[in-house]
Amino acid sequence: MRAPSVPAVEVVDLTQRFGSVLAVDRISLSIPPGTFYGIVGPNGAGKTTTLTAVCGLREPTSGSITIAGHDLRTAREAALAQLGVMMDGLSLPERLTATEVLRYSAGLRGLDDGWRKRAGDLLEILGLDAVPRTLVVEYSTGMRKKINLALALLHRPRVLVLDEPFEAIDPVSAHAIEQVLRQYVDGGGTVVMSSHIMDFVERNCRRVAVVAGGRVLVEGPVEEVAAGATLNERFVDLVGADPVRPLEWLA
Numbered sequence: 001m002r003a004p005s006v007p008a009v010e011v012v013d014l015t016q017r018f019g020s021v022l023a024v025d026r027i028s029l030s031i032p033p034g035t036f037y038g039i040v041g042p043n044g045a046g047k048t049t050t051l052t053a054v055c056g057l058r059e060p061t062s063g064s065i066t067i068a069g070h071d072l073r074t075a076r077e078a079a080l081a082q083l084g085v086m087m088d089g090l091s092l093p094e095r096l097t098a099t100e101v102l103r104y105s106a107g108l109r110g111l112d113d114g115w116r117k118r119a120g121d122l123l124e125i126l127g128l129d130a131v132p133r134t135l136v137v138e139y140s141t142g143m144r145k146k147i148n149l150a151l152a153l154l155h156r157p158r159v160l161v162l163d164e165p166f167e168a169i170d171p172v173s174a175h176a177i178e179q180v181l182r183q184y185v186d187g188g189g190t191v192v193m194s195s196h197i198m199d200f201v202e203r204n205c206r207r208v209a210v211v212a213g214g215r216v217l218v219e220g221p222v223e224e225v226a227a228g229a230t231l232n233e234r235f236v237d238l239v240g241a242d243p244v245r246p247l248e249w250l251a
């Protein structure tokens, strides 16, 4: 009998309070390796707060997180070494070009020379090779997302954590990123991402968690969660969208 594999990400009873706001309320998730995993939920549901804790960027109020078997609290370095992260708000070296940013990161991480080929491929696929002399400070929102994605992948992490990766990304780049993420998962990597793009989640994710009010409403294989409807329809059912009352001043 094969030993059960260690989850790529395991979150147990994660709770995050911000003063009187209970942003995450005992969320538990167990994400097997090689899974394309989606977290969906309305604005303010707790997705970013959950992913921020998974990346070790904020100490949660309570609960535990392990990455490929390494506890973020007790084996932080080993846990973080497994991760590639793309989240808004991570600072970038603003006065460097894309290639310089990747070289800088490769140096900090002590990567072997293989990073050069990967950097070239990533910049080409993400279209950043078209602006080789542009400094990060001059980048648009979408370009910043792309250089963050290249940074997240450069060291070939086992787990990729992406917070709304397609926000501000043009359709051609989104298509390219989708292919890259699929290849990454086909090669055994694990993607954990939040998204508001239900089509994308339905098309790519094997499992999904629907969160609202800091709790998991339902979790499982996408087709089971969708339960015969589209994921979007099921989402709206679950989070209980009210019809919008007529606004006479709009007429």
Ligand SMILES: Nc1ncnc2c1ncn2[C@@H]1O[C@H](COP(=O)(O)OP(=O)(O)OP(=O)(O)O)[C@@H](O)[C@H]1O
Pocket (backbone or CB within 6 Å): 018, 021, 022, 023, 041, 042, 043, 044, 045, 046, 047, 048, 049, 050
């Ligand atoms: N640093 C913070 N300080 C205080 N409250 C916060 C902080 N970060 C998030 N919150 C609150 O926690 C709750 C969850 O926010 P979070 O950003 O995790 O939601 P989200 O699901 O990612 O939403 P969105 O889809 O809008 O990005 C919200 O009520 C938000 O106002």
